[in-house]
Structure formats: structure tokens, C-alpha cells
Amino acid sequence: MKFWRHIVYVISTACFLFFSVGGAQAGLRISDRNSNAYIGLLIPVGPAHYAVIMKKFKKVKSVRIGQFEYQIGSIYEIPVVICIQPFGGEYTRALTAQVMVDHFKIKALLYPGTSGAHIPPGKMHIGDIVIGTKQVNFANFYMSPTGKITPDEFSGKSSLRDYQYFYLNKKLEKYTACAARYVSDREELPSWINGKYKIQKPAIYYYGIQGTSTMWLADKSFIKKTDDVFHEVDEDGDWFSATVAKLAKIPFIEVSTISDSVFEFSGNGVPPRGEHRKTASQITQDISDKIILRVIKTYGYNLLNKKYSYPLRNPYPVSFYRTPTDPRGLIDACQARQRTTS
Numbered sequence: 001m002k003f004w005r006h007i008v009y010v011i012s013t014a015c016f017l018f019f020s021v022g023g024a025q026a027g028l029r030i031s032d033r034n035s036n037a038y039i040g041l042l043i044p045v046g047p048a049h050y051a052v053i054m055k056k057f058k059k060v061k062s063v064r065i066g067q068f069e070y071q072i073g074s075i076y077e078i079p080v081v082i083c084i085q086p087f088g089g090e091y092t093r094a095l096t097a098q099v100m101v102d103h104f105k106i107k108a109l110l111y112p113g114t115s116g117a118h119i120p121p122g123k124m125h126i127g128d129i130v131i132g133t134k135q136v137n138f139a140n141f142y143m144s145p146t147g148k149i150t151p152d153e154f155s156g157k158s159s160l161r162d163y164q165y166f167y168l169n170k171k172l173e174k175y176t177a178c179a180a181r182y183v184s185d186r187e188e189l190p191s192w193i194n195g196k197y198k199i200q201k202p203a204i205y206y207y208g209i210q211g212t213s214t215m216w217l218a219d220k221s222f223i224k225k226t227d228d229v230f231h232e233v234d235e236d237g238d239w240f241s242a243t244v245a246k247l248a249k250i251p252f253i254e255v256s257t258i259s260d261s262v263f264e265f266s267g268n269g270v271p272p273r274g275e276h277r278k279t280a281s282q283i284t285q286d287i288s289d290k291i292i293l294r295v296i297k298t299y300g301y302n303l304l305n306k307k308y309s310y311p312l313r314n315p316y317p318v319s320f321y322r323t324p325t326d327p328r329g330l331i332d333a334c335q336a337r338q339r340t341t342s
Contacts, residue, residue, distance in 0.1 A: 037304050040106040043084040044113050047281045052289035068096050078300035094240035101248040108251040108303040112288035115234035117261035118223050125199045127189045129180050130208035132254035135166040137239045138230040139213030151229050166242045169308040170315050178334035179294035180204050207324040210237030218262045251308045255291045257284035
């Protein structure tokens with residue numbers, strides 16, 4: 001009986017995969033999808049502004065798996081699979097990531113996004129770049145009857161165990177820092193984007209603590225409560241997709257550029273566009289996209305061919321996160337490489 005149950009399982013799985021592949025790709029063999037290694041790109045549905053990446057993407061084919069569309073091709077001759085999530089939310093993006101790693105030979109997951117600032121001007125402005133050195137689910141807390149927040153759960157002990165916090169591999173930290181610095185040096189922010197703060201160059205949070213939750217917060221007092229506990233600098237990290245990557249034992253690199261700040265602008269914190277051609281979210285998404293493209297161009301071969309382990313503990317002293325814009329020699333070694341690949 002065990003043998004026949006196994007046969008039924010194999011046949012049903014094959015049928016699901018065959019009928020899930022839509023359109024012109026209906027005849028695509030499963031082995032075709034798994035014969036090559038790829039870098040996976042997770043693209044947020046909003047802002048619906050994908051030109052920076054798609055201009056560099058050479059598409060070969062599309063594959064539909066269930067409700068998700070995957071585009072297969074290359075960027076700078078590095079094989080990639082791209083999925084633009086069908087609708088918003090971190091859960092949705094994580095589902096596209098899970099299906100991607102289940103059906104393709106993915107060697108790394110990259111996510112360029114935008115974020116809302118959780119710290120005020122003087123420390124952070126619109127256009128600043130955050131590297132996800134530490135990923136934290138800042139919605140995972142216990143709130144007492146008095147309103148006090150305790151990290152994790154009732155006793156301060158998380159049932160998430162090793163999946164509550166993720167840390168970026170030191171080598172990948174250098175790759176991403178170099179790419180961010182390269183883009184930042186060539187970026188000029190429009191004068192209107194920071195209102196009274198006339199910031200022209202993005203600052204880089206080399207040691208960024210990216211906060212993930214499904215909450216969108218405009219209450220400064222509540223933001224301060226979570227920041228006091230988790231020390232997150234933004235509120236749109238992708239802890240959920242990082243979980244998928246860690247379970248699959250592949251690297252996850254997230255870069256977010258700050259697109260809004262309730263500390264800097266009233267209401268929902270979004271800078272007014274006025275008569276400008278692009279919104280702040282479009283401009284900042286472009287910055288994140290350029291950084292991810294730079295990672296692929298300069299380090300894509302390494303991502304495809306080398307293994308990068310997840311640190312079990314924080315690889316950097318806590319003091320690094322207190323002054324996160326200080327690179328502390330992080331980018332020194334990549335200056336020569338950046339010149340040769342410009």
C-alpha cells in the first residue's frame with residue numbers, strides 16, 4: 001500500500017505542475033526549469049514602476065505556477081527569475097518567494113523595496129538607503145494591560161527560536177555596501193523631496209535594523225515604543241521572505257530606500273509631489289533597484305557559485321547599529337573593484 005500511495009502522490013504532483021504552467025509555456029518540461037541556477041528577484045507590486053530593472057532584463061520566457069507569474073531570463077548575463085507580486089503585502093511576497101524556491105534552483109533571493117522611516121530627521125531623511133543587516137519582526141511582541149511592550153511573547157521567550165532575528169552574512173554585507181555606495185555617489189535627490197531639509201545625497205545605513213510587520217504606523221508614540229524595544233529604523237522590511245530564504249538555506253539580501261516619514265511630513269508622512277514627474281516612492285524605488293542591479297552586475301557570479309551561511313548570532317557589535325551610517329572600513333576593499341566594473 002505504501003508503494004501505491006507513493007505512486008499516486010508522484011502522479012498528482014506531476015499533474016499539478018503540468019496544468020499550473022500556462023499559456024505558451026504549457027509544454028515546458030519540469031527538468032527545464034531546474035537544470036540551471038538562478039538569482040531570484042522579488043519585486044513589490046507598488047509602486048508600479050519597474051522600468052529600472054526591466055530595462056536591464058533580457059527575458060527568455062514566462063512560467064505561470066498557480067496564481068504567480070515568473071519571468072525567466074538574465075541581467076548582465078546572470079540568470080535570474082523575477083516575480084512581481086500580484087497584490088500587496090509581505091505575506092503575498094513571501095508566498096511568491098516560497099513557490100519560486102520550490103520550483104526553481106534559486107541560489108539567492110534579492111528584494112529591492114521602499115520603507116517608512118521610524119527615526120526622525122537629523123538621523124534619517126527621504127532617500128536614505130537601508131541595508132538589512134538585521135531583520136526583525138517588530139510585530140511579534142506582548143503588550144501588557146498598561147501598554148508596556150515586551151519583545152517576543154509572554155515570558156520574553158520567542159517560539160520563533162532562531163527565526164526571530166536574521167543577520168546578513170559579512171561577505172554579503174560588503175557586497176551590498178559597495179553597491180549602495182556606488183549608487184549613492186551618483187544619485188542626486190530632487191530639492192522638494194525632503195521639504196525644508198535640503199538633502200541632496202542619500203545617506204547609507206550600512207548597519208540597518210529593518211523592521212517588518214503588517215502594520216502601517218503614523219502614531220509617533222507607538223513607533224517610539226517599538227523602536228525602544230526592537231531598535232528598527234524602518235517599517236517595511238521583509239522578514240517573511242527572509243524566513244523562506246533561511247529555510248531554503250540560501251542568502252537573502254534586502255535594500256530599502258526611505259520613501260516616507262511621519263516625523264518629517266504631517267498626515268501619512270508622504271512628501272507632496274506637486275507638479276513633479278515622479279512621486280517620492282517612485283524615486284526611492286529606483287534607487288533600491290539600481291543598488292540591486294549593481295549587486296547582480298558586480299557580484300552575481302559569486303552569488304550563483306558560492307555558499308553564504310546565515311550567522312547564528314549578531315556578527316557585529318551593538319555599537320555598530322547605534323551609529324549605522326559609519327561604514328567602519330566596510331567599503332574600503334571594494335573601491336578598486338568598483339572602478340574596474342563601472
